[in-house]
Amino acid sequence: MCEGKFTKNTDETGKVFIVTGCNTGIGKETVLEIAKRGGTVYMACRDMNRCNEARDEIIKETNNQKIYSRELDLSSFDSIRNFAAGFKREQDKLHVLINNAGVSFCPRSLTKDGIELQFGVNHVGHFLLTHLLLDVLKKTAPSRIVVVSSALHAKGSINVNDLNSKKSYSKTGAYHQSKLANILFTRELAKRLEGTGVTVNSLHPGVVDTEIWRNLNGFTKAMTSPLRWAFFKTAKSGAQTSLYAALDPDLKNASGLYFSDCKAKKVSKAAKDDKMAKFVWAESEKWTGVGAS
Known part of the structure; x- marks a missing residue:
């Protein structure tokens, strides 16, 4: 297996x-490495008990005291707004925003604001969070936004007539759609941020053995478990492309790109659809109530 x-x-x-x-997983490993390099990191998590435990472990390993745990539930617009407001009260700089959180392959459920959960958390929640932090990112420029997507975006399509999966629902289809939305968002945002000093790129971390697979059914888990050691990356390996996109000095001016194994890669034809990117953007604005950047 080739690993960047x-x-x-x-x-x-x-x-x-x-x-x-x-x-846990890729996100925790990403924070750990940034902490080792002396960065100040805000760990934005839904489960504060686990977040505090992870924070304590990272501080103990790195002796970097500037690691903070803060509550962020991406399935709640109120929580997202509260997090952003709280962050701005504490900091007037933001050099890198890493939109890493995600849910996958779960039974149909809704966010607190009525959006299908996978699309709501993986895309819409991060769409709102990013918009609420754009002012401080621009003020801090050069700065970066990193969007963790997936190679499975290539299997996705945007259901224009049923974006919220009200008429029909597929666990895998909804996940693929949300990951495609990540890349469409990245490409559209990159255009809107031209000249601001803020870049945005997306990435595929690899097939990583993390809790993102927790919603697979028992049979599928049983089938995949023996193969994990051979085909799945560790969380540490999976974090490498996030670190590359966030930290590599050579990417200072790179924007609107998609990375895998620490290299730029091509995206699917659907991910290059500028008209669809504008559609998803407009729908996301309606849901979140934010205006154009």
């Missing part, structure tokens, strides 16, 4: 980061 690895030594002292969904 981010090996450059960078000093992140004085830089401020937000990483969503980071009490």
Whole structure:
């Protein structure tokens, strides 16, 4: 298995980061590495008990005291707004926002604001969070936004007539749609941010053995478990492309790209559909109530 690895030594002292969904898996490993490099990191998580435990472990390992745990439930617009407001009360800089959190393959349910959960958390919640933090990102420029997507975006399509999966629902279809939306959002936002000094890129972390698979049914889990050691990346390996997109000095001006194994890769034909990107953007604005950046 070919794995990219981010090996450059960078000093992140004085830089401020937000990483969503980071009490375990890729997110936790991403925070750990940034902490080792001296960065100030806000761990934005839904489960505060687990977030605090992860924070304590990271501080103990790195001796970096500037690691903070804050509550963020991406299935609640109120929670997202409260997090953003709280962050701005504490910090006037944000160098890197890493939209890492995600849910996958779950039975149909809704966010607190009535959006299908996978689309709501993976895309719409991060859409709102990003918009609420754009002012401080622009103020801090050069700054970066990193969007964790998936190679499974290539299997996705945007259901224009049933974006919220009201008429029919597929666990896998909804996940694929949300990951495609991540890339459409990235490409559209990159255009809107031209000239601001804020870049945005998306990535595929690899097939990683993390809790994102927790909603697979028992048979599927049983079938995949023996194969994990051979085909699945560890969380540490899965974090490498996030670190590359967030930290590599050579990417200072790169925007609107998609990475995998620490390299730029092509996206699916659907992910290049500018008209569809504008449609998803407009629908996301309606749901969240935010205006154009």
